[in-house]
Amino acid sequence: MKTGIVDSPASLEHRLPDGHPEHAGRYSAVREALETVPVSEWLTAEQAPVEALARFHTVEHVDRVLSACAEAGEGEWVALDADTLVCGLSARAALSGVGGALMAVDRTVEDGEGAWFVLARPPGHHAEPDRAMGFCLFNQIALAAKHALDVHGLPSVTIVDIDVHHGNGTQCLAETDERVTFISLHQAPLYPGTGNAGETGLNGNIVNIPLPEGTGSADWRRAFEAEALPALRRAKPALVLVSAGFDAHRNDPLAGFALDENDYAWVAGQLAGIAREFAFSRLVSVLEGGYDCPALARSACAFVQALGEA
């Protein structure tokens, strides 16, 4: 597939206290690795206009995040929950991440094809319409979905969340919008505690695939083939969106799955196949978690490379 990167260098401006797992070095590690992958285009993300956030978030939530950033001084932080903090420049990083996701949707829809990877932090899939949580401020993938549906007029999108944590924020979107199918493979029990198989949304548009600690390549791939692929085929998405977290890697310190970079290459091939079959080869992936930098970099690299070879 034709592949491109939308890069958000403003990711570096979201600085967190020493020892926080979601640190700026994650961005640098992935960026350095992706520079070795041949892609057709490498774009720089622009900040999303604040109005665009209202397609998923409440005005109060957006104000709360932006005010907290304004309140945080140089080298200081304001906490939005126990592990979600902002510094003075976090708003620029978060708005640029959203802007990158919207830009990727614009390009694949306008070009009529293309697999884009949005390199940005902080991640977004835990952010709910009215709440920042789990390191996430604004939900990039949910906003990308709304942009595709409401601005470009696509009839349907499917979001596949391969982060090891359940994308509770993104699920909120599917709970209220039947045009969205949300499919998540995640460790359970684990933060944030949502994502039971019994949460099925509107006419089954939510497919949660909880898997136990210790899940490795064979079981994860089997679950993807048995549950995610049939759900994708049923949904027939006009655009495939991917919450591309790489914290299901065996080296990740925050979770207990045992995948490796070959699994991310494999799943990229599966997702590209669905995008080709139903969505005119239109696919947008947004970086979510992944907290062991070498494993994160190798995994993101393998994922993007496999999209290009698919």
Ligand SMILES: [Zn+2]
């Ligand atoms: Zn995660």
